[in-house]
Amino acid sequence: MAREIPIARITEAVARLCREANLQLPPDVLEALSQAQRQEESPLGRQTLGRILENAALAAQEGIPLCQDCGTALIFLEMGQDSHIAGGDLHEAIQEGVRRGYRDGYLRPSIVRQPFTARRNTGDNTPAVVHTEVVPGEGLKLSVMTKGGGAENKGRLAMLSPGAGAQGIAGFVAQAVAEAGSDPCPPVILGLGIGGTAEKAMLLSKKALLRRVGEPHPDPEVAELERLVLSRVNDLGIGPAGFGGRITALAVHAETFPCHIASLPLAVSFQCHSARHREASL
Amino acid sequence: MSALRLRSPFSAAAVASLRAGQEVLIDGVLYTARDAAHRRFVAALDAGQPLPFDIRGQTLYYVGPSPAPPGRASGAAGPTTSGRMDIYTPRLLELGLRAMIGKGGRSKELREAMVKHKAVYLAAIGGAGALLALAIKRAEVVAYPELGPEAVRRLEVEGFPALVINDTHGADWYEEGRGRWRRGGG
Numbered sequence: 001m002a003r004e005i006p007i008a009r010i011t012e013a014v015a016r017l018c019r020e021a022n023l024q025l026p027p028d029v030l031e032a033l034s035q036a037q038r039q040e041e042s043p044l045g046r047q048t049l050g051r052i053l054e055n056a057a058l059a060a061q062e063g064i065p066l067c068q069d070c071g072t073a074l075i076f077l078e079m080g081q082d083s084h085i086a087g088g089d090l091h092e093a094i095q096e097g098v099r100r101g102y103r104d105g106y107l108r109p110s111i112v113r114q115p116f117t118a119r120r121n122t123g124d125n126t127p128a129v130v131h132t133e134v135v136p137g138e139g140l141k142l143s144v145m146t147k148g149g150g151a152e153n154k155g156r157l158a159m160l161s162p163g164a165g166a167q168g169i170a171g172f173v174a175q176a177v178a179e180a181g182s183d184p185c186p187p188v189i190l191g192l193g194i195g196g197t198a199e200k201a202m203l204l205s206k207k208a209l210l211r212r213v214g215e216p217h218p219d220p221e222v223a224e225l226e227r228l229v230l231s232r233v234n235d236l237g238i239g240p241a242g243f244g245g246r247i248t249a250l251a252v253h254a255e256t257f258p259c260h261i262a263s264l265p266l267a268v269s270f271q272c273h274s275a276r277h278r279e280a281s282l
Numbered sequence: 283m284s285a286l287r288l289r290s291p292f293s294a295a296a297v298a299s300l301r302a303g304q305e306v307l308i309d310g311v312l313y314t315a316r317d318a319a320h321r322r323f324v325a326a327l328d329a330g331q332p333l334p335f336d337i338r339g340q341t342l343y344y345v346g347p348s349p350a351p352p353g354r355a356s357g358a359a360g361p362t363t364s365g366r367m368d369i370y371t372p373r374l375l376e377l378g379l380r381a382m383i384g385k386g387g388r389s390k391e392l393r394e395a396m397v398k399h400k401a402v403y404l405a406a407i408g409g410a411g412a413l414l415a416l417a418i419k420r421a422e423v424v425a426y427p428e429l430g431p432e433a434v435r436r437l438e439v440e441g442f443p444a445l446v447i448n449d450t451h452g453a454d455w456y457e458e459g460r461g462r463w464r465r466g467g468g
Contacts, residue, residue, distance in 0.1 A: 055407075
């Protein structure tokens with residue numbers, strides 16, 4: 001017998017996660033920002049990190065969103081193959097959760113229909129972008145990432161030549177960060193998707209942003225690449241808010257996947273310092 | 283360098299005295315406008331119509347606030363990326379716009395236009411939406427209410443923190459700051 005998960009629980013959970021994500025930074029993000037403040041050598045950079053931390057405290061305390069850009073609602077769904085969603089349409093339940101979360105939470109709706117023509121705001125931040133994965137077990141895990149447009153706009157994909165190797169990867173990422181400058185709200189967290197195909201690499205780079213900030217990849221080779229890229233990026237001098245400083249990125253998270261003999265896909269996703277995401281297991 | 287207290291709209295003399303890298307705390311009036319409002323401004327000018335407010339000497343803040351919760355003047359109100367406004371801005375500088383607040387670098391063409399028209403560009407900290415909201419004491423929609431978060435608002439602010447990025451002499455703090463802290467070949 002499959003375990004039943006009533007549809008209303010999913011709507012409620014999504015609504016709550018959207019609100020909470022926009023008001024409270026995860027503890028690991030706060031810790032990474034505090035550590036950055038201790039390490040930053042630029043006085044203006046330290047002051048800026050202080051204001052970013054003060055902003056986080058004020059948002060939680062006053063109930064004002066961390067950022068006016070309450071983001072695209074990105075939902076990662078890990079659905080146990082032995083679970084059964086009962087009582088309605090799963091994807092409609094998720095959209096309803098986003099609708100309620102944004103309306104009841106005074107969160108800014110930032111989604112427009114007709115991306116290249118009229119660009120009319122849908123008014124309730126729907127539709128969310130949903131990625132679904134079927135996994136063993138009978139649970140349902142929801143991760144909600146509310147992703148700001150400034151950082152998302154800097155995302156990149158490169159189909160590198162396999163000979164590019166680690167140095168080629170680091171060079172491409174450093175170049176992307178240098179060109180992005182202060183636009184993506186540094187200090188950023190960089191998600192890298194390496195391998196797979198073009199779209200697989202992009203998705204890996206996004207999922208990498210859900211990892212605990214600064215925790216190295218368990219594979220030592222990948223962890224070494226993360227360190228190399230972080231060091232190259234933090235040599236750029238962009239600093240907090242782009243005002244100049246050592247800490248341009250808080251962390252680099254890379255995920256890999258096997259790929260074709262002819263390919264080396266590299267995807268880069270930028271996450272701003274307001275790295276908002278929230279998880280729930282139903 | 284300590285922060286300089288400034289009243290907006292800024293005087294021509296105050297703007298001329300600002301230097302890239304100067305921290306300021308702004309009191310007074312800011313008008314909000316982002317992508318959709320800028321498209322409408324330029325469409326109005328193309329049609330020979332006036333802008334919905336007199337922009338001479340004023341300060342534009344590139345922001346689309348989140349909805350104000352009950353009892354608050356404003357929801358979160360941090361800056362959006364300014365570069366998207368670059369293509370519309372020269373027309374506004376010609377009409378006398380004196381200052382802009384946003385985040386992120388401006389195009390070379392726009393920086394030259396700022397020098398020519400003696401205007402400044404300041405940055406607020408991107409992502410500090412709650413902190414900046416608390417500097418807003420009043421907010422009133424003055425044009426395009428149908429644009430929702432992108433409507434033009436008249437804000438009254440107190441102690442709104444910003445940093446001068448582009449001054450009227452052509453300096454750019456993003457370049458200077460980066461140059462100062464860059465290591466190796468970058």
